[in-house]
Amino acid sequence: MSEPIIRTEQLTINFGGQAAVDQVSLDVAAHTFTSIIGPNGAGKTTFFNLLSGELQPSAGKIFFKGQEITRLPAHERTRRGLGRTFQITNVFPHLTVRENVRLAVQARAGVHYRLLRHHRKYRQFAEKAEDLLESVYLGDKMDLPAQALAHGDKRKLELAIILALEAEVLLLDEPTAGMAVEEVPGILELLGQLKAGGEHTILLVEHKLDMVLSLSDTLVVLVNGRLLAAGEPRQIMDNDTVQAAYLGGMPL
C-alpha cells in the first residue's frame, strides 16, 4: 500500500477499566471503501469517535495523510478533510435543506456573514449547495425545512454537508440506520456513486453487511474492541476465526 490516508497504531480507549477499543492498528488506503463490522458493543462507533476526535484515546496514535492527529480537536480534523456523520442526524432543523448546505459551503470558504452582503458571493455559495444537493438526490427538497425530511433524506443531507466541507475521508456511522426499507436503495446508490467518483475514502459502520458487501474493498472486523481481521471481503468471509466469532450462522 502507498502511504495510507489513515493509520492507527495500537489505538486504545478504556472506559472504567474496560477497553472499548483495544490496541487497534489499521491502515486505510486512500480512495477505498472500508466497512467496519462486528457484534453489538464491539467498539465500532467508539473507533469512529476516536478517528473524528469526539473521544481522546487512552493510548496509541492516529495519523492522517502521514501527520499525527491523535490530540487534534474534532474541528481541526474536519478542516483537514476528515468528515463524520452520526447515527443521529446532526443538522439545523429549522433551516431549509439548502441553507444547511450553504452554511457548510460558506464555512469551508471561511467567509463571515458580513461579507455575504456581496450578493454574487452569496449566489456562488448557494449554487454550490444546490449542486451538492442534486448529487445526493435532494434537488427537489431544497426549500423544505430540514426537520421535514424523512430519515433517509436527512442522512443524504448530512452527506451533502460533509461533502460541502470538502471531506476527503467520509466516516459514515450506520448510514441506513432507522431508515424505512424503501429509503435504503437510494442511500446505497449514493454510496456507490461516491465510490465510483474516486475522490473520497469511505469508512462505514454498518450492521446490514449484506447491503454494503459489494461496495466494500476492505472489511474490518472488530470484536470486543480488538481488530480480529482486516482484508478483502471474500478472504474475511472465509476466515474461520471470523466465522466462529461473528459471522457464523449469518445468511450472506
Ligand SMILES: Nc1ncnc2c1ncn2[C@@H]1O[C@H](COP(=O)(O)OP(=O)(O)OP(=O)(O)O)[C@@H](O)[C@H]1O
Ligand atoms: N462514553 C462511554 N462511556 C462508557 N462506556 C462506553 C462509552 N461509549 C461506549 N462505551 C462502551 O464501549 C463498548 C463499545 O461500544 P460501541 O458503541 O463503540 O460499540 P459498537 O460496536 O458501535 O456497538 P453497536 O453495534 O451496538 O452500535 C460498549 O461496551 C459500550 O457500552
